[in-house]
Amino acid sequence: MKKYCSILLLACTCFLASCSKFLEESSQDEIRPTTTSDLYALLIGTAYPYQNVFDNYLDLLTDDIQCNGVPRLPNGDINGTFTGFLNNGYYLFRFDPNMFERTETAMSADQNSWLNYYKLINGCNLILDYIDKVNGPETEKKALEGQALFLRGYYYFKLANIYGRPYDEPGGNPAANLAVPLILSSKVSDERKTRNTVQEVYAQVEKDLLQSEQLLEAYYAPTNSFRVGHVTAKAVLSRFYLYKGTAEDLKKAAAYASAVIELKPSLTLLSSYFNASNVFSVAGIYDPAASQEVIWSYGVNPTGANAYFPAVANVANLHPPFTVSNQLAGMYDRGTGTSNQGDLRYLSYFVKYTVSGVQYPLKSLKIGVNATAIGDRGIRVAEMYLNRAEAIIRLNALGDQSAGALTKALEDLNTLRIARYDTRNTPYQPVTITDGDELWAFCQDERRKELCLEDGHRWFDIRRWRVPVKHTFIDANNQSSEHELPAGSLLYALPVPYQAIEANNALQPNPR
DSSP states (O other), X not given: OHHHHHHHHHHHHHHHHHTGGGEEEOSSSOEEEOBHHHHHHHIIIIIOOOSOXXXXXXXXXXXXXXXXXXXXXXXXXXXXXXXXXXXXXXXXXTTOTTTTTOTTSOOOTTTOHHHHHHHHHHHHHHHHHHGGGSBSOHHHHHHHHHHHHHHHHXXXXXXXHHHSOOTTOTTOOTTTSBOOOOOOOXXXXXXXXXXOBHHXXXXXXXXXHHHHHHHHHHHOOOSSTTSOOHHHHHHHHHHHHHHHOSHHHHHHHHHHHHHHHHHSOOOOOGGGGBOTTOOBOOOOTTOTTTOSOEEEEESOOTTSOOSSOOOGGGOTTSOOSEEEOHHHHTTSOXXXXXXXXXXXXXXXXXXXXXXXXXXXXXXXXXXXXTOOSOOSEEEEHHHHHHHHHHHHXXXXXXXXXXXXXXXXXXXXXXXXXXXXXXOSSSOOOOOOOOOHHHHHHHHHHHHHHHHTTSTTHHHHHHHHHTOOEEEXXXXXXXXXXEEEXXXXXXXXXXXXXXXHHHHOTTSOOOOO
């Protein structure tokens, strides 16, 4: 475990060394913060995610992405600038059960969610370990504690849903299914930690989030969307209980979503992104200057190149290896013309590339192409309307058929859609559905269209809803092969990265 903990502490050690002006060095191996100001700097540098994304690869496991093979140059040769993107996504897109266990293939920077999230968890633990050992106002300590607890709970929630089975899967046992080790202290230890169960990790997440909600509401009011406050905690608790999924949990999911909506009800009207000349802005739904529904944001601007997608400027009239799937793109109502473009999410949520004069969606544009200091990860009010609608519909299916419940769920979905449709010249026509099963399918579709390519939502929903996924992979020689992720697949718990197991042989791999 010593090697494993040393890896986790690496980022923190580097940051501490750079902040020696306010840290007391008591020995060659021990550097201590002494004030709440020191801890706040540590919180910013080692616990908040900011301009990092640790799980972009999850989109390649879903039906929101398709493979187009490698484009050819005019003379028929393979375009070598695109082969790297195809290779990076090769094992993921084909649902290879050894996707993170292959020593012969280097992992891209975002694929080792295990290491990346544990680095941040260790930053949170540092804050919590030193809260009572530094000087400063008690109110500042409580504010720091609330933020650190929230972030730790959020990261463990992510890890549990990447490497553990879905909590409420039929026939599953969260008390026996393995998730990830719970490490709740920054102290270096030789102990080789084993994996805690899904139930144990969820219990810790719940504890951290509930405690953070109380502390943040009492002691901290964030001044921008890059910091977390009690509204952020309530929003993630809504997501947490929705994923947990029992009848009582669904009631809590709806209640927390309602609490957020009561405090922050407004959705961003995408029709307001048209200027006086009817030119549509590409600011993005996560731009706090344009969008009023952002609760918390982090990440990077996805319009540049990453491991799986080239920058739009480099597509050069050729289909890249991976793009938004035709299935997802086809779900959006495109309207009747330039004066009525229907569901504006198609126009707003995807950066486009052009081949032979035809535009195609490539990847996320939920933050504008010119934004450099903000990303398209986090939490938005739109999710709360979706969470509440889903919770109500699922409760109804479980027998809790409260009068008017389905009407309320449909009202939430229509409220979201009104904010997304082009209403400059054509009033939105509310959808009318009375059948519970039909409403559930409609809710699932709205969630997919709204939260696509954002924070791993589609992958987590595929797991929760047991949605089978079929992929057609096209290799560099233009040969296609079919690959399927069946409902209930063992890959719902992704492979533990081989680096983690190599560093700690007490970690049990997920079954294949």
